[in-house]
Amino acid sequence: MDFVLFSTLNGIIYGLLLFMVSAGLTLIFGMMGIVNFAHASFYMLGAYIAYSLAKLIGFWPAILLAPLLVGLIGVAIERGMLRRVHKHGHAHELLLTFGLAYVFEETVKMLYGNYAVPYSIPADLRFPAFTLSGADYPFYRVFIGLTALVMFALLFWLLRRTRVGIIVRAAVRRPEMVGALGHDVPKVFMGVFGIGAWLAGLAGAISGAFFTTSPNMALELGIIVFVVVVVGGLGSLEGALVASLLIGLLTSFAAGADVALADLGGLVGLGPAMKAIGGIFTVKLATIAASVPILVMLVVLLLRPSGLMGDKT
Amino acid sequence: MRIGLGRVRSWLGLAGVLLTLLPFALSPGATGAATSMLIAALFALSFNLMIGQGGMLSFGHAAYFAVGAFATVHAMMAVERGSLWLPTPLLPLAGALAGLVVGAVAGYFATLRSGVYFAMVTLAIAELFHTLAPNIVGLFGGESGLSAMRQPWLGLTFGSAREVYGLVLGWAVLAGLALYLYTQTPFGRLTLALRDNERRVAFLGFNPHRSKVLIFTISAMFAGLAGGLLAVANESANYVLFGLGYSANVVLHTFIGGSTVFLGPALGAALLTLFGYVTSDLTRLWLLYQGLLFVVVMMFMPLGVGGFALEKAKTARSADVSRSAVVYGLRVPALGLVAAGTVFVCETLGVLLSRDYLAQTERLGKMLPISVFGRGWMPNAPITWLAPLALFALGLLLLRLADRRATADSMAESDR
Amino acid sequence: MTAALDIADLRKSFGRGADIIRGLSLRVAEGERHAVIGPNGAGKSTLFHLVSGLYAPDGGQIRLHGRPIAGLAPHRINRLGLSRSFQITSVFPKLSVFENLRLGILARQGWRFTLYRRVAGLPGIGEETRALIDQVRLAHVADRAAGNLTYSEQRALEIGMALASDPRVLLLDEPTSGMSRAESDYMVDLIRAVTRRRTLVVVEHDMDVVFSLCDRISVLVYGQIIASDSPAAIRADRRVQEAYLGEEAG
Ligand SMILES: Nc1ncnc2c1ncn2[C@@H]1O[C@H](COP(=O)(O)OP(=O)(O)O)[C@@H](O)[C@H]1O
Ligand SMILES: [Mg+2]
Numbered sequence: 001m002d003f004v005l006f007s008t009l010n011g012i013i014y015g016l017l018l019f020m021v022s023a024g025l026t027l028i029f030g031m032m033g034i035v036n037f038a039h040a041s042f043y044m045l046g047a048y049i050a051y052s053l054a055k056l057i058g059f060w061p062a063i064l065l066a067p068l069l070v071g072l073i074g075v076a077i078e079r080g081m082l083r084r085v086h087k088h089g090h091a092h093e094l095l096l097t098f099g100l101a102y103v104f105e106e107t108v109k110m111l112y113g114n115y116a117v118p119y120s121i122p123a124d125l126r127f128p129a130f131t132l133s134g135a136d137y138p139f140y141r142v143f144i145g146l147t148a149l150v151m152f153a154l155l156f157w158l159l160r161r162t163r164v165g166i167i168v169r170a171a172v173r174r175p176e177m178v179g180a181l182g183h184d185v186p187k188v189f190m191g192v193f194g195i196g197a198w199l200a201g202l203a204g205a206i207s208g209a210f211f212t213t214s215p216n217m218a219l220e221l222g223i224i225v226f227v228v229v230v231v232g233g234l235g236s237l238e239g240a241l242v243a244s245l246l247i248g249l250l251t252s253f254a255a256g257a258d259v260a261l262a263d264l265g266g267l268v269g270l271g272p273a274m275k276a277i278g279g280i281f282t283v284k285l286a287t288i289a290a291s292v293p294i295l296v297m298l299v300v301l302l303l304r305p306s307g308l309m310g311d312k313t
Numbered sequence: 314m315r316i317g318l319g320r321v322r323s324w325l326g327l328a329g330v331l332l333t334l335l336p337f338a339l340s341p342g343a344t345g346a347a348t349s350m351l352i353a354a355l356f357a358l359s360f361n362l363m364i365g366q367g368g369m370l371s372f373g374h375a376a377y378f379a380v381g382a383f384a385t386v387h388a389m390m391a392v393e394r395g396s397l398w399l400p401t402p403l404l405p406l407a408g409a410l411a412g413l414v415v416g417a418v419a420g421y422f423a424t425l426r427s428g429v430y431f432a433m434v435t436l437a438i439a440e441l442f443h444t445l446a447p448n449i450v451g452l453f454g455g456e457s458g459l460s461a462m463r464q465p466w467l468g469l470t471f472g473s474a475r476e477v478y479g480l481v482l483g484w485a486v487l488a489g490l491a492l493y494l495y496t497q498t499p500f501g502r503l504t505l506a507l508r509d510n511e512r513r514v515a516f517l518g519f520n521p522h523r524s525k526v527l528i529f530t531i532s533a534m535f536a537g538l539a540g541g542l543l544a545v546a547n548e549s550a551n552y553v554l555f556g557l558g559y560s561a562n563v564v565l566h567t568f569i570g571g572s573t574v575f576l577g578p579a580l581g582a583a584l585l586t587l588f589g590y591v592t593s594d595l596t597r598l599w600l601l602y603q604g605l606l607f608v609v610v611m612m613f614m615p616l617g618v619g620g621f622a623l624e625k626a627k628t629a630r631s632a633d634v635s636r637s638a639v640v641y642g643l644r645v646p647a648l649g650l651v652a653a654g655t656v657f658v659c660e661t662l663g664v665l666l667s668r669d670y671l672a673q674t675e676r677l678g679k680m681l682p683i684s685v686f687g688r689g690w691m692p693n694a695p696i697t698w699l700a701p702l703a704l705f706a707l708g709l710l711l712l713r714l715a716d717r718r719a720t721a722d723s724m725a726e727s728d729r
Numbered sequence: 730m731t732a733a734l735d736i737a738d739l740r741k742s743f744g745r746g747a748d749i750i751r752g753l754s755l756r757v758a759e760g761e762r763h764a765v766i767g768p769n770g771a772g773k774s775t776l777f778h779l780v781s782g783l784y785a786p787d788g789g790q791i792r793l794h795g796r797p798i799a800g801l802a803p804h805r806i807n808r809l810g811l812s813r814s815f816q817i818t819s820v821f822p823k824l825s826v827f828e829n830l831r832l833g834i835l836a837r838q839g840w841r842f843t844l845y846r847r848v849a850g851l852p853g854i855g856e857e858t859r860a861l862i863d864q865v866r867l868a869h870v871a872d873r874a875a876g877n878l879t880y881s882e883q884r885a886l887e888i889g890m891a892l893a894s895d896p897r898v899l900l901l902d903e904p905t906s907g908m909s910r911a912e913s914d915y916m917v918d919l920i921r922a923v924t925r926r927r928t929l930v931v932v933e934h935d936m937d938v939v940f941s942l943c944d945r946i947s948v949l950v951y952g953q954i955i956a957s958d959s960p961a962a963i964r965a966d967r968r969v970q971e972a973y974l975g976e977e978a979g
Pocket of ligand 2: 773774775816
């Protein structure tokens, strides 16, 4: 019972974190048609910059300032680089962001070394939020979840209630139409790119202190975030939220589950056969937890490429 | 001016002779590097069959490379045990076969989607292999991978780097030739058409899905062959071959070299592998430089180095040569200066912030000079930071001048 | 005699409230030059997409020389002898005109998955391609990349690609749209020349073109054929005048 409860909580909070990163990615794709391979790098940069700043200006100012810097980096990339190669097509833009992700990772390795840095939450934040059947649940985890919820509310309000939000939503639906209406689309693009980067940076700044901050955090999270936006439907913010929670829960349960595929097969009478084949079927689910979201993404891509909520393919 | 086929042929012939003689001039270590260059070149050519010719951007091409490597190691192990008869030079065929089979299955599904979605499927397939492989010990040898020994054949021991190089060179040339001939076949022409306009192909009477599966399969087969060559050269294979890093490298190689020119990707792969071999002893930052190079090429040379060169060669007329000589006489050193400035800063920072250096500073109570470009630089001396800045600024200034010159030239051109 | 094309009760919807083809029936006799006219958005292109296999119909039947083809893949329908052009030019922009047309010829002759022969050495392919280039009058730009052609050259190439399959039935979607009078006359002349001994179905807005080129006219309005008759009868038809010709001719 406790396993279920803790896994659920962890899953939801991890899912909300995923949402903070995937929101920008899915909006950018929806509006600009760019699959931004460097998006998860913003998450990594947020963590590293906050780590450096925290030593200088303290933890709280650092996690406020770092995302802003990351947002600026995002704006610079959009203005200075992506816009210049736009004429060569989406594949070219994608390749450029791919190269940027590569460069960011190597830059971080150059500056901080190819290992995790000791970025951690201040001691006075290490207290339990509550205790359940004798086990403490850390406050900071709850804090991560709450931040993500606030961000979701903010984003939702921006998109639904402001003029810019309406333009953004229109641009996601009909990118070719908005320019015709006379709105300054490049500025809107830049804004969305900046906000997306800022959000990802915030997620990194906050969660980097709780999880690990290392040069491969961008790659690891990047793949999961791709899974999220694909499952949710490229371009759909609501889809990204639902998929984030789904993938969060899935990974959280898969990581803790002490079952093998053959055990699951046993439920439908395939157990012995699968055990006999051995190999992949007898591997514990927990050890292949990393494969589960990828498998989900593959299935979605093949069966329903528009995702759970997307209407574009 | 068009480039005569005869001229291309004689250049290629010369290259072939040089490649054959190369190991006699190199140390075993350098011969090993040349072997890696050939393998990377073949891998990039196989990848470019998909993106450059077929218009399908695969982000998981390492999967087929790795499958080929593992199949070849398995074949080597079987030969070692005596349960399979296969002369060492033919071992890579096991890789090609495995690449073909896995590529056909993966390709069947991946090609159901196109564009970004296709890229995602290929990425997911490779990542699935990458996450599953270490858990399937029987097939992939777990985290430590598999290894086997090359067996002698017909008096060849395959014990020296030179013999391995010869084997790899033979296969790489053969496969490269096959891939080139592919472009001359009816199906090769269809491949280009699929890249240009997939939908139209169906209305000419071709089955587009089946065609794309075939392209994917052939590409995976050659990737598998390249992987097989790696396995023969290394006598081992490890699950990390499935990783995104290898898939990323082939993308970098291909686009730096230029995906629109047949040999562009091979050129890119060979150059970058060489670059890695030369610089990895000098600096641990060479991956960063490779990434930066890629970004710069994508920004300013969208057709890659090969495409750029070919474009220039095609449009160059004798009257323009002196003019562009001036422009490039400015541009090349300018880029050199910018690169030197960048390297300078990166190297200094890389050492300054490294664990070892920090510990050493702590221990000695003072900083020691950092060696860059064969000279020691004190991190706390202004010159250490002003020098690269000056290089950088000077480079940018020259680039500006070159640009201005180029625009002036092209305006003079259009006036005429 | 079986019709070249016999469409009965065809239906296609793109979701609720978007029933585009609503029980459409149409017969095109062998050897006929048949125009489909109708207002913008009536579903003419959609009809072509259904007949040529780009979309699968929701209901109804399409017979090509008596053979049911509804729902078949485009390449299958093409091999059964029906070929089409696109309203929005759809060629291979980076390939030369020669290559564009040669691909169609290769497909027809069955050199589809051929990996063991060089294309340059295939018997008759080059000659046939050049003949086709001459037929669509593009010899002067044979080596130019299709993407660099002028608009009307691209339209001619578009028709050439449809012809490369040597189809018994040819569908042309607005072949003269966006052309000047002279270009359009030239195109009509070309179409007339290349459709000898073929069945032609053409979507066309220009009534001069329709009346000079076609033996029979069908009027498509809001997803249905409301009239199908000789040009003279169509000109006289009151319903047609109300629904369509009125605005166009008036
Ligand atoms: N793929 C599609 N999805 C939704 N609506 C479509 C699609 N294709 C065409 N339509 C709609 O069907 C109607 C008919 O289009 P079309 O057949 O192109 O008309 P036309 O007679 O001008 O060629 C139009 O209203 C168009 O918006
Ligand atoms: Mg139309």
